[in-house]
Amino acid sequence: AQTVTQSQPEMSVQEAETVTLSCTYDTSESDYYLFWYKQPPSRQMILVIRQEAYKQQNATENRFSVNFQKAAKSFSLKISDSQLGDAAMYFCAYRVGGSQGNLIFGKGTKLSVKP
C-alpha cells in the first residue's frame, strides 16, 4: 500500500527567509505523481506544485520548488522569500500515474510565517 509521511507537524519561518518542508513516501509503482497542496485557514485545498516521477528535473513554480529524490522516495518543498500569505497547512500527496486515481495525503505540516 502506498503511504505518505510528513514528519514535521509544525514549522516556522521568518518573512523573506527560506523554509523546506519534508515528505517521504512509499510505493512499488514506477509511474506516479507527487503534489504539494496548500490549505489556508479558509480550508480550500490549492495545488502548489506537482512532480511527475518519470521526470528527473525538479519542478519549480515561482517561489516554490521541490527536491525530488526518487531512489530515496523523498519529495521536499522549498519556499523561498516566504510571505505572510504562505502561512497555511501544507499537504504532500501521491497519486498513481496513468489513471484518475485518488490522492493519498500525508498528515500535513502547519507553516507559520513570522513578520
Add this chain to the structure above:
Amino acid sequence: EPEVTQTPSHQVTQMGQEVILRCVPISNHLYFYWYRQILGQKVEFLVSFYNNEISEKSEIFDDQFSVERPDGSNFTLKIRSTKLEDSAMYFCASSVHWTISSYNEQFFGPGTRLTVL
C-alpha cells in the same frame, strides 16, 4: 475562473439523521471525488465517480454512504444515518478526462463542515 462549489458550508445534524452534501463540479469535468478531513487529521479519500458509477472507494465508504449525480451539474454525497465520528470536513473534487495525458489535476471545492451532535 471556473471552480468547484459546495453547499452548505456548514451542516449541523443529530446523530442518526440523514444528510446530503452537495457539490457542483467544474462543468466540463467528468471525474468526481469525495474526500473527508476529520479535524486535525489528514485528508482521506472516500470515493471516486465516473460515467454515473463508482470508480473506486475506500474502506471508509461503507453502506452508510452513497453518491449520486442526480442531474447534469450536481454531485451529492449522502450519509444515511450519521454517527458522531462522521463529523468532519467533506471536500468534493473534480477533474477533466484527457485521453492523451495521464495527468489530470483534481480541483477541490471549499468543503462542507459536518457536525454531528
